Amino acid sequence: MAERLDNPFVVGRYVGGEYFCDREEETQLLIKQIRNGRDVALMSPRRLGKSGLIHNMFDQPEVKERYNTFFIDIFSCTCLKEMIFLLGKAIYQQLKPKKEMWKDRFFQVISSFRAGIQIDPISGLPSFELGLGDITSPETTLDEIFRYLSQSERPCIVAVDEFQQILKFQEKNVEGILRTRIQNCPNVHWIFAGSQRHLLQGMFFGPSRPFYQSVISLTLQPIPIALYREFAVGLFDKYGKRIFPTIVEETYRRYEGLTWYVQMVMNEIFDISGREISDPKIIDTAVGNILQMQADNYRNQLSLLSPAQKTVLQAIARSGEVAEPTSAEFVGRFSLGSPSTAQSALRRLLSIDTVTRTDTGYRLTDPFFAQWLRLNY
Numbered sequence: 001m002a003e004r005l006d007n008p009f010v011v012g013r014y015v016g017g018e019y020f021c022d023r024e025e026e027t028q029l030l031i032k033q034i035r036n037g038r039d040v041a042l043m044s045p046r047r048l049g050k051s052g053l054i055h056n057m058f059d060q061p062e063v064k065e066r067y068n069t070f071f072i073d074i075f076s077c078t079c080l081k082e083m084i085f086l087l088g089k090a091i092y093q094q095l096k097p098k099k100e101m102w103k104d105r106f107f108q109v110i111s112s113f114r115a116g117i118q119i120d121p122i123s124g125l126p127s128f129e130l131g132l133g134d135i136t137s138p139e140t141t142l143d144e145i146f147r148y149l150s151q152s153e154r155p156c157i158v159a160v161d162e163f164q165q166i167l168k169f170q171e172k173n174v175e176g177i178l179r180t181r182i183q184n185c186p187n188v189h190w191i192f193a194g195s196q197r198h199l200l201q202g203m204f205f206g207p208s209r210p211f212y213q214s215v216i217s218l219t220l221q222p223i224p225i226a227l228y229r230e231f232a233v234g235l236f237d238k239y240g241k242r243i244f245p246t247i248v249e250e251t252y253r254r255y256e257g258l259t260w261y262v263q264m265v266m267n268e269i270f271d272i273s274g275r276e277i278s279d280p281k282i283i284d285t286a287v288g289n290i291l292q293m294q295a296d297n298y299r300n301q302l303s304l305l306s307p308a309q310k311t312v313l314q315a316i317a318r319s320g321e322v323a324e325p326t327s328a329e330f331v332g333r334f335s336l337g338s339p340s341t342a343q344s345a346l347r348r349l350l351s352i353d354t355v356t357r358t359d360t361g362y363r364l365t366d367p368f369f370a371q372w373l374r375l376n377y
């Protein structure tokens with residue numbers, strides 16, 4: 001069980017135990033797929049809990065005992081080399097606690113990483129300082145990594161978070177490069193997680209695409225409100241605070257159960273409250289504090305946008321969700337110039353994930369950012 005935290009509402013990492021809410025069925029469902037040799041595509045809007053779910057799955061005794069597990073988040077990667085770098089590092093980090101690893105096959109099989117071994121001149125102990133520059137021939141390194149994984153004493157599970165990012169890599173045909181190797185490596189199971197559903201669906205359901213029908217696709221839903229309410233009220237209670245369940249429910253509703261946002265508000269409420277939390281106005285106070293904390297980040301994001309992109313972003317933020325941001329009506333109402341200007345601005349905002357496409361339209365990915373824009377612009 002995790003140590004006692006000062007604030008039990010954890011944001012931005014996985015702690016597990018009592019600080020992790022539910023996801024029991026989803027965890028079992030994931031395990032079942034992997035046990036039966038099916039790779040998985042896990043989809044949901046950002047910050048709903050995909051990464052948390054994967055960490056929770058990896059944390060289960062039956063998984064820990066049977067598999068070697070690796071997790072990489074490729075959101076910031078722009079080319080195959082960076083992804084391979086992360087994968088290599090993840091494998092190394094996992095091996096590190098195992099004493100014998102220096103004699104282990106790791107550096108024998110992945111010979112491209114040998115350049116990264118350094119011997120500390122004083123202690124004589126080896127350390128591993130791999131730089132991106134050490135990977136000079138990405139596909140060779142990738143082959144070595146796959147060879148290493150396929151020789152592993154246990155089956156492996158590799159989770160790649162924000163997998164849709166491979167579509168934006170500089171190299172052509174990354175899908176094909178990865179798919180061929182994955183197919184030839186049956187003792188490695190894959191979980192591909194991602195938030196841009198239309199991109200992932202294109203990859204996995206497009207008949208001409210390398211990953212066509214190669215996965216079971218699971219769509220993560222918000223944690224049910226009743227379970228989250230129990231969880232939050234219970235955590236306040238454990239820390240000697242009493243919160244009206246309606247305050248938890250109201251927060252959940254405002255952010256449509258998007259886990260990170262709800263947890264963030266609970267985290268702030270926990271910090272600013274006394275022992276009795278009965279006035280729902282505390283939600284506004286907490287959100288106000290969060291928006292203030294995030295203001296630098298939001299200003300920074302805005303500074304990277306062109307005037308047309310800012311105008312479109314502001315118009316979408318004001319509207320909440322927009323079915324057709326490039327329609328003549330919307331373009332006219334918000335003076336966005338021409339539909340084609342709005343179109344290219346929208347395309348850019350989607351590609352940097354500031355705007356999200358849902359089944360019913362377009363909205364800002366980050367509801368705090370939307371709120372901040374409505375207040376300040």
Ligand SMILES: Nc1ncnc2c1ncn2[C@@H]1O[C@H](COP(=O)(O)OP(=O)(O)O)[C@@H](O)[C@H]1O
Pocket residue numbers: 010011012013014019020021022023044045046047048049050051052053223259260263
């Ligand atoms: N089941 C959960 N219980 C408590 N907090 C959670 C849970 N799932 C996610 N979170 C919180 O929400 C944040 C966002 O979840 P994450 O798994 O990173 O979302 P995603 O990968 O879908 O973008 C996490 O950092 C964590 O703080």
Ligand SMILES: [Mg+2]
Pocket residue numbers: 047050051052161162
């Ligand atoms: Mg994630």
